Amino acid sequence: MKTLIKNGTVVNSTGTAQADVLVDGETIAAVLAPGSQLLGFDVESNVDTVLDASGKYVIPGGIDAHTHMQMPFGGTEASDTFETGTRAAAHGGTTSIVDFVVQYAGEQVLDQFALWHDKARGNCAIDYGFHQILSDVQDSSLTAMDELVREGVSSFKLFMAYKGVFLSDDGQIVKAMQRASDNGSMIMMHAENGSVIDLLVQQSLAAGNTTPYYHGITRPWQAEAEATHRAIMLANLTGAPLYVVHVSAKQAVEQITIARDTGQNVFGETCPQYLYLSLEDQLGATSEEWGDFEGAKWVCSTPLRSKAEGHQHHMWQSLRTNDIQMVSTDHCPFCMKGQKDMGVGNFAKIPNGIGGVEHRMDLLYQGVVDKKISLERWVEVTSTTPARMFGMYGKKGVIQPGADGDLVIYDPNGHTSIGVGKTHHMNMDYSAYEGFEIDGHVDTVLSRGKVIVDDNQYLGTKGDGEYVHRGLSQYLI
Amino acid sequence: MKTLIKNGTVVNSTGTAQADVLVDGETIAAVLAPGSQLLGFDVESNVDTVLDASGKYVIPGGIDAHTHMQMPFGGTEASDTFETGTRAAAHGGTTSIVDFVVQYAGEQVLDQFALWHDKARGNCAIDYGFHQILSDVQDSSLTAMDELVREGVSSFKLFMAYKGVFLSDDGQIVKAMQRASDNGSMIMMHAENGSVIDLLVQQSLAAGNTTPYYHGITRPWQAEAEATHRAIMLANLTGAPLYVVHVSAKQAVEQITIARDTGQNVFGETCPQYLYLSLEDQLGATSEEWGDFEGAKWVCSTPLRSKAEGHQHHMWQSLRTNDIQMVSTDHCPFCMKGQKDMGVGNFAKIPNGIGGVEHRMDLLYQGVVDKKISLERWVEVTSTTPARMFGMYGKKGVIQPGADGDLVIYDPNGHTSIGVGKTHHMNMDYSAYEGFEIDGHVDTVLSRGKVIVDDNQYLGTKGDGEYVHRGLSQYLI
Amino acid sequence: MKTLIKNGTVVNSTGTAQADVLVDGETIAAVLAPGSQLLGFDVESNVDTVLDASGKYVIPGGIDAHTHMQMPFGGTEASDTFETGTRAAAHGGTTSIVDFVVQYAGEQVLDQFALWHDKARGNCAIDYGFHQILSDVQDSSLTAMDELVREGVSSFKLFMAYKGVFLSDDGQIVKAMQRASDNGSMIMMHAENGSVIDLLVQQSLAAGNTTPYYHGITRPWQAEAEATHRAIMLANLTGAPLYVVHVSAKQAVEQITIARDTGQNVFGETCPQYLYLSLEDQLGATSEEWGDFEGAKWVCSTPLRSKAEGHQHHMWQSLRTNDIQMVSTDHCPFCMKGQKDMGVGNFAKIPNGIGGVEHRMDLLYQGVVDKKISLERWVEVTSTTPARMFGMYGKKGVIQPGADGDLVIYDPNGHTSIGVGKTHHMNMDYSAYEGFEIDGHVDTVLSRGKVIVDDNQYLGTKGDGEYVHRGLSQYLI
Amino acid sequence: MKTLIKNGTVVNSTGTAQADVLVDGETIAAVLAPGSQLLGFDVESNVDTVLDASGKYVIPGGIDAHTHMQMPFGGTEASDTFETGTRAAAHGGTTSIVDFVVQYAGEQVLDQFALWHDKARGNCAIDYGFHQILSDVQDSSLTAMDELVREGVSSFKLFMAYKGVFLSDDGQIVKAMQRASDNGSMIMMHAENGSVIDLLVQQSLAAGNTTPYYHGITRPWQAEAEATHRAIMLANLTGAPLYVVHVSAKQAVEQITIARDTGQNVFGETCPQYLYLSLEDQLGATSEEWGDFEGAKWVCSTPLRSKAEGHQHHMWQSLRTNDIQMVSTDHCPFCMKGQKDMGVGNFAKIPNGIGGVEHRMDLLYQGVVDKKISLERWVEVTSTTPARMFGMYGKKGVIQPGADGDLVIYDPNGHTSIGVGKTHHMNMDYSAYEGFEIDGHVDTVLSRGKVIVDDNQYLGTKGDGEYVHRGLSQYLI
Ligand SMILES: [Zn+2]
Ligand SMILES: [Zn+2]
Ligand SMILES: [Zn+2]
Ligand SMILES: [Zn+2]
Ligand SMILES: [Zn+2]
Ligand SMILES: [Zn+2]
Ligand SMILES: [Zn+2]
Ligand SMILES: [Zn+2]
Structure with missing residues (x-):
């Protein structure tokens, strides 16, 4: 052909x-x-x-370096399978994803890697790679890191939040970073202080503040800025490259900026939701159908941030100045009915995640139209840098x-209307970007x-x- | 063909x-x-x-965006003509230069532009563009800026030093910047505080400190950091993009870094001499032939900086972090005999300049070998960014x-030995990089x-x- | 007694x-x-x-370290004599002032010093010291600096604005700083870029923007931040202590903060007008009597800043964090009738200055009531630090x-109503703080x-x- | 009398x-x-x-706001009792100490407070106050905080290191901070990342690096800078004032400086050992008596820092700039024989601490002689600020x-020779400052x-x- x-x-x-x-x-x-x-x-x-x-x-086809197809989480599973999710991605101009293999504490990393291969193999519409999540960092996990690098997995994600689920303590993080420093791989970090957040969530629920809005309130920017700096210091100590996922707080960006100005290999990813959506407008939304539970549609972590505090504005700027290097979606869709609604009356039970794999290229292109980024920068942050960042360049991203x-x-000169019943191929019963119009x-x-x-x-x-x-x-x- | x-x-x-x-x-x-x-x-x-x-x-062929072929200066003229200089450039892998049309106070900009065309036309081995120097900023100069943009000159250089020769006062700078902001062109700045330097030079000479070493001492980093910040503030006020030429002090880089982190269009250029040479080793050098006048070979402005203060190290780092965007040579050669030696007994009479147009690509490639920058970054700082910075990309730089x-x-796998009688096609009776070996x-x-x-x-x-x-x-x- | x-x-x-x-x-x-x-x-x-x-x-009695009694300026003279001005000060709890001896270009410093002694001697209600203004920095001025230190004048003020009136160029500033570094005295700086301001004023007038509001617009924060950094760099170069007078822009404070964090002897003074008044509310005011010339009452330099930009809020904070060390008034009163009104139709002709020597202690005490500063800090910024800063401590300030x-x-538990016909002993036909109520x-x-x-x-x-x-x-x- | x-x-x-x-x-x-x-x-x-x-x-008599008399730690007890320690303090010009009541996990705060009262009562040569250490933050601990404020204990110390001994997790820290924010008390923080340090210690011992020098190596500056920023963010979140104890890394100071510049109530304490002693000279020392175990004399946490990295120089500067507010000793003496020597062959078993309560006033006065701080600053950092910081001013510190x-x-004009057999009243068999001469x-x-x-x-x-x-x-x- x-x-x-x-x-x-x-x-x-x-x-x-x-x-x-x-x-x-x-x-x-x-x-x-x-x-x-x-x-x-x-x-x-x-x-x-x-x-x-x-x-x-x-x-070059879009590369979404942060997706969670059919990810098991909080007693349910992300609603897009590798099949439905990658097909939606294709519709939106994304031709590669890098998905996360999950390892929960006690599980063996290589077993999980094999399992994820099984889930994806033969089902995807577009090419797919894997990052490996590490929760507890067992000795076998460290060995597995070397093996996985040989298998084409050169990035390992750790969590500073979700205690008892994903969270690694700082010593464990350092162990993984030391190994990454040795084998040349990249450490990815979910940088939020889980211990603080868990407390605030408890206190909020105890005080009767149970709606989705409080999901945002209980994950304050300090928890993100703190963890970001912590991750940077640990990376500095070990010499490992660090990639901070889904940065949403301007203060977290500032930490990344400072580190980068010293020449440290620290990178930041943001997502369309942190560029366009906010605590006030989305997490605090109400609707006829869902009342003040409407905000559940946008419960994700890190959370949407306050527009009064100017995070979104600053995030676009950081994208221009290359203090943020790329944009992924953190695609992790859940339906309102049967999934998100588990958290009615308790925001902490709402599965965390927003689906967006289909719309990233369009949403970022709108930034070009709106003169927030240049045409070249659009290609860079959605394809070229993801390819380079994660070792695919040459084959992908160019x-x-x-x-x-x-x-x-x-x-x-075309036009795209985002919304259920319009463009919407993701397996979700709502769209996080309903009503967005793309030029x-x-x-x-x-x-x-x-x-x-x-x-x-x-x-x-x-x-x-x-x-x-x-x-x-x-x-x- | x-x-x-x-x-x-x-x-x-x-x-x-x-x-x-x-x-x-x-x-x-x-x-x-x-x-x-x-x-x-x-x-x-x-x-x-x-x-x-x-x-x-x-x-892509190298682009040296800062040269001064046969430039009249201090009663003599840079020793490379457009013919000899561009031929030397070609030998070194540079296929385009952007040279500076000089306008001294009282002269008409467009006349000078025509004159420089006459000098270059039919003489060059490689393609050449022009920046326009403005000294006094007459009303006719402002009009000329618009005309020159149409003529393919989209960048205008101003000086904060060289009072009575090139220096524009801050009001004049603002006027030029306002026009640049209107017509989309770039302001280039020689950022050193001339008033302070003139005083220090007088005082140094009066104190009997007359050797080339004192050229460096009388142009302290504060004079550069100060002027850099001043230029940034004036650019901020007017909205003009700002390109600071020949940055040599780490404190000046810091000013650029801060401005860039806020999203201001501020750019920094450095030169091989600021990456490799120093106040101590070169300006302070002695030789059998020239005694303590040996340092005259490296008298240029901004001056070579103290390696004890770590500027060179920091400059390489800034090149990696993109706080400095590109590398030009500020090629402005003078022979020791008959030119530089006008300053024996008075460093202030030494014609300012170093010739290097031939060696930039090699010297920077050595940075790749020495793992100071990546291979891609080499191409970026020597060709791609110069092309983009100065409106040649598409034709050049890619x-x-x-x-x-x-x-x-x-x-x-080749090797290059720099030095007179080895590789040396520039019209100079010495090499500023004598003895450098390139892998x-x-x-x-x-x-x-x-x-x-x-x-x-x-x-x-x-x-x-x-x-x-x-x-x-x-x-x- | x-x-x-x-x-x-x-x-x-x-x-x-x-x-x-x-x-x-x-x-x-x-x-x-x-x-x-x-x-x-x-x-x-x-x-x-x-x-x-x-x-x-x-x-301890208040010390106002920045006043201009009967100062000749712009063809008129500040309306308070040493007699009226110091009596007003006394009413307000201020028991010492430090006034500025003026030396215009061409005048001899010591002659002026003698002249000012004559003006003040026998006329003052409270104790008075002098700072010496230097405009051109003649050789005799440098000698005079040593003599004046012996005479009890240990601080010398220079101007980066008011070209042709007060402005010293940077070389002159460095000369004075070198001498100050030698004899231990303090350099005070009016830090605004005069060259830029002169241009903007011309352009504003040419564009028909002639009301007092444009006094503020034509002295943008960039002109202050720039000059502040410049002064800091020159002080750094020479080792002289630097005291920046009447800081009003938050970006200027930021420069001071950065310098102080490195241990440089840099100090910042602000004034009540920069804590309480703004571009929008005062310079932009209108009245029945004066129409849009009302703002002339608050024409001073540096100008009142935009509250939308948050300078006032930041200035209070800086006072708390000791990034600003003290508060003077820059008392320089002019009546609206017969003085300020010279600038009707041309803001550039409005004599620059606000009278406030009477109200500083009260206005700052209100900051204690409003919990913006502590009670101790009130005493520190109005008396103890002025005394220490200017070599009076032991006798004054404690x-x-x-x-x-x-x-x-x-x-x-007392109360003070500020305003003409209420408390108002200054020789002005209006009050800049009319209607302020003090607890x-x-x-x-x-x-x-x-x-x-x-x-x-x-x-x-x-x-x-x-x-x-x-x-x-x-x-x- | x-x-x-x-x-x-x-x-x-x-x-x-x-x-x-x-x-x-x-x-x-x-x-x-x-x-x-x-x-x-x-x-x-x-x-x-x-x-x-x-x-x-x-x-005013010296106030040492950080001592550990007869503190139980690591299976032994600090060698100075309240009697011997306070007598030594008196010899050195210190007339008040604030000692730490220890609460280990599981113990009741108020019980411990009573116990410490019993230890001190009737035994002290000078006045003494208490800070309360909290390890686990039980609900009863929070109640106790309010009670203790009433009892004259207005400061609570938490640890980010010493897992299983003192360490509070971040949620616990936030809980204590919330209470402090409510009742107006101060949170004191031992800011080192214990999780990271524990790992590095294990790895060091496993690698056979067991001498006291490795105590310093395994507590890198990143661990301190990280924890300091973390503590600042948690304090920012809760509004609690934060006092960071024994700051030794310049990067930690930098975090404090940044926070203070924004107006946050963050304070830093350093100790004479961090001003005068270093990793290289002390922790790396050898002696005839102790061989390479000599360094055990200076095993304390935070550790002595590398002088090659310039921490000591920067610490003096920070003391001048008030980025560090005061100097305590962290007096926690152990004898070499029978105590420190428990760590022969395993630095992790060396009891942590240096005795210095006797010498703080002299050591800091030497800083006046050496022109590192002013005479006034000496009094401020050793007496006035400690009194103000911890609610004793008026009675103490002035x-x-x-x-x-x-x-x-x-x-x-006197002279003091520090050393065993010279001035030495502390119950230690060596002096950490042996041979220091004070003018x-x-x-x-x-x-x-x-x-x-x-x-x-x-x-x-x-x-x-x-x-x-x-x-x-x-x-x-
Ligand atoms: Zn994710
Ligand atoms: Zn130049
Ligand atoms: Zn940057
Ligand atoms: Zn040049
Ligand atoms: Zn500061
Ligand atoms: Zn004034
Ligand atoms: Zn401690
Ligand atoms: Zn302690």
Whole structure:
């Protein structure tokens, strides 16, 4: 299968080019000056398919480096399977995800890794890699880290929150960081002070403050800023690179900024929800259907932050200044009915998570339209940096010969209306971004050379997606 | 003329690719998967020239955005003409320069611009653009700024030092910045407090401290940090983007870092001399030939800084953290005999400047070898960012279809010995980097598709280089 | 004359004591446990006067270290003479001022010093010292600095604004700082970038923006933050202590904070107007009488700042954190009629200045009531630190044996209404604080042991006040 | 008993006075102008004792706010009893201590408080107060906090290190802070990350690194900076004032500085050992007697820091800039024989602590001689601020009527040689400051009006010292 995408504007993280892209089989074969001639050879007439991208952007497929498909959590499971979640991702112009293998305390890391392979294998619409979650850091976990690096898993996530579930104590974190420092892998951190949060939650419930709004109130910015600094100090001590997931507080960004200014390998990820949504507007929302439980739709951790405090504004700025390096979704969807509603009367029982894997590329593109980030920065934070950060660059995150044919034709003159019954392929009974309007549109999506989405139609097959064997980070300084 | 560079490792600012590069005429026609076949078409047999880059890097030609060819200064003139200087640049893998049109107080900007065109036209080995220096900021200068933007000059340099020669007062600076803010151009700043320096120089001479060493002592870091902050505040007031040239003091970097962390469009350039050389080792040097006047070889402004204070170390770090964005040479060569020696007995009469246009790519590559910066960062700070910063990207600074065929084949297994009588094509009777050994080598240099240097031989012709009509900066956030 | 102040709460900068204060002649003889017995000796019956301070505070007399009595400026003269101004000060609990001897370019410093002595001698109600203003820094000025230190003038004020009037260029500033560094004196700085301001003023007037509001607009915070950093760098270079007068922008405070955190001797003074008044409310005010010229009442430099930007809030905080060390008034009164009104139609012609010498102690005490500063801090910023900063401590600024009997009995249960026709002894036809209500009252004021104000009555005589021969700063670290 | 100290230079935290001090009974009755006459009354002839302080300083008695007399720790007990320790303190010019009541997990706070009263009562040479240590924070502990405030204990110490011994988890810390925020008390924090340290210690021992030097290596600055920031964030969350004990790392100071610059009530204490001693010189020392176990003499936590990293230099600077507010000793002595030697072959078994209660006033005075701090600052950091910080001011920390007659006559022309067999009254078989020479001398010490030390002789009686019922902090902003 040979495909030529012609007449488009190819966008990469430093700028644009008017160029045609030739995909031969699964791989990009050439990037060519526009026009169907190469030294007299008529390229166009020698391919199977020609996609006309006139007036459109041709970008490397989106990479969502933070998803939780069918993740078991709080007695239920994230509502998107690898099948439904990756298909939704494809619709939104994302052609790779990196999902999290879960290891709870007492479980064996490699067993879990095998289990997650089983869940994903043969089910995905797009390529997928894995990060490994470590909760207790057993001696066998440290050995497993080396093994996993060989298996293409070069990043390990630890939690400073969720005591008794995921939380590692600081000594355990240091042990994992020491190993990462040795084997070159990346430590990812959920940076919130769980001990403080657990107390505040108890006190809030005891005081009768039980609605979703209090989910936000009981996870104050101090708990995030504190844990972020702590993680940075532990990383500094051990020499491990540190990637802080889902940063939402401006004070946490400030800690990352300070560390980065000294040359430490510290990185920050944010998510569309922290750019667009807030404590006041979402967690504090009410509706006819759900009353003051409406906010449950946006219960995730770290929580949505107060717009009065200006976090969202600062997060966009940090994205511009590269104090935040990339944007993932932390896609972890739960339906209101039967899942989120477990927390009626007790916000602490609401499964934590927001689904967004489908909308990241669009939501960030709207930032381009609104002049919050540049076109190049859009590609950088959604594809190029994720690829580099997590050892996929060359195959992913860039349009160049030898790279996988993961490509999106994006129409800046198109339009996308987000919402249930409009664009909504995720397995959720609501949309966290209901009513958002995007001044752009994902027209065509290729995964390793195959058109899997075109004109809003899914043309792929379950199992198209393959496992991505990742290398070490290519983003370290 | 069709040229294929095959089997090389193409390096860009985000990573590498194994790819062939096809240049058709002056322009890159395609970047292709290695091997001579494209959909069955044999590329190699359809080109005029094949360059084998096996085991070598293929990079976009270097861009030196800060040179002063045959610049009149202090009663003499920089010793490299546009002819000799650009030829030396070509030898060193630099395929574009941006030189400074000088306007002294009372002169008309557009007249000077025309004059500089006359100097350069037909003489250059490589492409050249212009920045415009403004000294007094006359009303006609402001009008000229708009005109020059249309003429492809989108950056204007002002001086906070050299009273009576170049210095603009703060009100004049603000006027120029206001215009830049309006027309989208960039303000470049020589940021040193001239009033303070003039006093210290007088006092030093009066005290009998007349050797080159005191050139450094009388331009203390406070004078640079001060002016840098001042420039940042004026830029903040007016909204103009600010590019601080030849940053050498770590405290000046700190000011830039703080401003950048707030999202202000402030950029810093450093030069190889500030990365490698020091007050103690160079300005304080003695030799049999020159005695304690030896240091005159390295008299430039901003001056070389004390290594005891750690500036050099910090400058490399800032280059890694992107607090400094790019590296130019501030190439402004003077011979010791007949030029620098005007300052024997009075350092203030030593013409200010160091020649380095030939060695920047090598010196920075040595930073890759020494693990001070990454391979990608090398390309970024020497080519990609200069192109973006000064509105040349797309044509320059990147290897992609439609870009100029400005390419360098760089051999990481080669070796380069810097020094007079070794590699030294600049018109200087000494080398500022005498004795430096580089673990790499510029093998072949193409300028707009033509091989102009190969195997240390200059194959080009005077006048190959053309004027680069630049656009507005493509690096603003 | 022997006076006992009994039963009061003596307040100093670290706390309070229940104590009696005995003044013998001009000097404090003892601080005693309350009650009239000392080892059986009945103190009370051996004094001439007993003042009962039950339920009241006894504090060291206020020191206003920044006043401009009958200062020639802009073709007129500040409306308070040494006589009227110091009498007003006395009413407000201030028992010492430090006024500025003016030297304009071309004038001789020592001549001016003699002239100012003539103006003040025999006219003052309270003690007075002098700072010396330097504009051009002639060689004779440097010599005069040493002479003046011997004469009790240990602080020299320079201006970075008012070109052609006061402004010293940076080289001149460095010269004065070098001398101060040698002789141990203090450099005071009016830190605003005059060159920028002059341009903005011209542009504003040319654009038809001529009302007092534009006085504020044309002196933006950047001009103050810039000059403050510049002054700090020059002081750093020379080793001179630096005291920045009338700090009003939070960004300027930030520069001071950064410098102080490194251990540099940098100090900041603010004034009541920057704590209480704003660009919006005062400079932008209108009235029936004056229309949009009403704001002229508050035209001073640095200007009142925008409350939307939060400067006032930050200034109080800085006073608490000791990033700002003390509060003076910059008392420089002009009447609206015949003085301020010279600027109708052109804000640049409005004489710059606000009168406030009478109200500083009250206005700051209100900060205690409003819990913005502590009681001890009130005494510290209005008396103890001014005394230490400017070499008067021991005689002034403290209640201890040997100190001058400069004492204020302040009633926390009293009340003061500020305004013309209420409390208003300054020679101004309006009050800058009209309508302010203070929850406290200056009951009795002693100057060197003599009661000069009691129950709102002035009991002193012209010429009571004597010249204070100051020593070097006692506040340096 | 009436005592007159005549002709001395009284030093307080803002300056000096030539004054006589009259003590009547236990209390200061008056501070008088020098000379024996008050309004004709001859004071000198009406007192029992006259102490001539000509040429000497008269200062408020030292307050050591951090001691551990006979503290049970690690299977042994600090070697100074309340009797021996306070007597040694008296010799060194310290007239008050605040010691720590220990509560281990499971114990009842009020029981422990009673127990400590029993230990101290009737045994002390000088006045003593208590801080209360909380380890687990039981509900009864929270109630006890309120009770203790009423009992004169207004400060509560928590530990982030010593797991299983003292460590409180972050939720427990927040609970205590919430209570402190309510009742106005102060939270004191041992800020080191115990979890990390425990791991590093295990790893060090496992690697065979068992000497005292590794005590320092396994408690890296990151562990202190981390915990300090964490404590600050938790305090910020709850509004509690925070006092960080024994700060030794410059990076920890930096956290305190940042917090203070925002106006948060955060305070830092350092100790003489962190000003004078280092990892390299002391922990790494060897001796004939002890070999490489010599360093055990200086095993304390936080540990001595590397002088190559410049902590000591920075600590003196922070003392000048008031980023560190006061100096205590953390007096916790253990003998080498029979106590410290439990850790031969395993540094983790060395009882943690250094004895220094006797030498603090002298060691800090040497800082005055060496021009590291001013004379006033000496008094402030050793007496006035401790009194204010911990609610004793008025009675302690100041020379004013009504204050306790706790006074020291200090001779700047005297000399003190520190060392066993020289000045050494602490119950330790070595001196941590052996060989230090001090250019000053504690001549006479009065405790509540009684001379307890004179001319190196102890003149007091066991039990002279009384319990100090403290109030809330008088140092909050
Ligand atoms: Zn997640
Ligand atoms: Zn320059
Ligand atoms: Zn930064
Ligand atoms: Zn230059
Ligand atoms: Zn500070
Ligand atoms: Zn003034
Ligand atoms: Zn401790
Ligand atoms: Zn302790």
